Amino acid sequence: MSASKQFTVAVIGRTGKGNYGHGLDTVWLNQPRAKLIAVADENEAGRAAALKRLNLTKGYADYREMLATEKPQIVSVADRWLDCHAPMVKACADAGASIFLEKPVARSLVEADAMVKACDVAHVKCAIAHQTRYNPAVDHAKRFLADGGIGEIVEIRARGKEDHRGGGQDLMVLGTHLFDLMRYLVGDPRWCHAQIWQDDRIATKADIRMGGEQMGPVLGNRIIAQYGFARGIIGHFGTQIATDNRGKRFGMMIYGTKGMMHFFEVGGLSPVRYCLDPSWSGEKAPWQPISSQGVDKPEVIQGESSLPFGNRIIVNDLMDAIEQDRAPRGSLADGRAALEMILAVYESHRVGKPVDLPLKNRQHPLEIS
The missing domain is CATH 3.40.50.720 (NAD(P)-binding Rossmann-like Domain)
Structure with a gap:
């Protein structure tokens, strides 16, 4: 323009x-x-x-x-x-x-x-500040995965930031990035099965508390959730208040029949790498970079802070979306789908069994008496 x-x-x-x-x-x-x-x-x-x-x-x-x-x-x-x-x-x-x-x-x-x-x-149009979705390296990684770069995807494992917010608050604040990334890479989940603990026991209604940043009710300080995707892919999400390396685990691993891929932290230039070791030990092949330039190419963009870089890509895409009358790459519907994966954790814990996605219950599961 x-x-x-x-x-x-x-x-x-x-x-x-x-x-x-x-x-x-x-x-x-x-x-x-x-x-x-x-x-x-x-x-x-x-x-x-x-x-x-x-x-x-x-x-x-x-x-x-x-x-x-x-x-x-x-x-x-x-x-x-x-x-x-x-x-x-x-x-x-x-x-x-x-x-x-x-x-x-x-x-x-x-x-x-x-x-x-x-x-x-x-x-x-409404675009969401899920900066990782807009990371140019993630686009290259998505194509690499689709082309069988690490073989058939077997499972995905994601961890929250696991700082003092570990548990329900981590699920809401940082989980949204991870679930948006899962959906972007492998599509919509079909079901969720989760369990929530408070310390060393199963969390109950008595443990429900209000989360920070006016996010509404949250539950638990340790959460394990599984999601079922197409082609038999299983996604895992976990969060707890870490005793060691607190706040440093935030990221996601994808395991395939030929190797694995690692997404660390979030933002416009967050590191992405892969390893063609089918044993998943990381000992039979070196880790290789996936950068904004492509697979096996070093990052040439220097001096950029991840979140501001990602924000710039998002707003430019939003303006393009308005001009082209299309949805932004990370739309409000995508943000809602990530929220749905979050609340499915509480719904599964509430009913004590796996729940189908999309959720039939649109009420907040922790607000149901």
């Missing part, structure tokens, strides 16, 4: 209540296809800081007033706290604005369903 046809962009943040997410405000700076026009933040000091940070003069305490007055074409719903995601996305959709939304998308499937409907009715 020419500079005269820029998208007008506004930002919604909440200082002290999720702030501006992981750079969903500053990603629009130095974007030739976008023009920042306003910011909304109910916190006066935070709003003043955002105006300065974003080189803006128009700030609003009420995001609804900003939407009505400024009529932006795109809005970053940037705050991490989940209690306002649904009303903010609906207000943006009602105002005809497409959205860049911080993850996770919502607290429940009831909220997520309403958000998807609002965007569909208004015919606006």
Whole structure:
């Protein structure tokens, strides 16, 4: 697009209540296809800081007033706290604005369903801040897997960050990235079977607590979940509060008949590598890189921080999606599907058996008496 046809962009943040997410405000700076026009933040000091940070003069305490007055074409719903995601996305959709939304998308499937409907009715696009999906190396890895690079996929094993949030909070905050990546690589799961512990016993309703960042109820400090995918692929997810190497396990392994693939951390330039050792020991073949340049090619992009890099790819894809009238690569429906995999853990634990996906129960399983 020419500079005269820029998208007008506004930002919604909440200082002290999720702030501006992981750079969903500053990603629009130095974007030739976008023009920042306003910011909304109910916190006066935070709003003043955002105006300065974003080189803006128009700030609003009420995001609804900003939407009505400024009529932006795109809005970053940037705050991490989940209690306002649904009303903010609906207000943006009602105002005809497409959205860049911080993850996770919502607290429940009831909220997520309403958000998807609002965007569909208004015919606006919504992209989710699942940066790993947009990692160029992940695209190369996906093609490599599809071409049988590590043979037939047998299973996937993912771990949360396993810091002080290990368990239910880790499932919600970091699990969303891992489940989105699983779906992107091997498709939608068909079922989930999970069990949740509190310390050394099976978690009960008495252990339900409210999670941080207004995410709603969570359960347990140790979770094991399995998912069934097409072609007999089994996906595993685990999280607990680690006693050693806390916060350093976050990632995913894919095991195939000829070798394995490792995705470490998340973000626009997160490392990806593979090893053609069918014993899965890592001793019979060296680990090889998969970079933004391709398989077995070194990374040439230097000095990039993963999340800002990923955010830039996302917003450019969002603007392309608006122009081409297509869904973003990581859409609101994709974000809802990741949330569904999260809540399926609680639903399976609640009913004590595997549950089919998509979930028939759209209520939050931990809110059912």
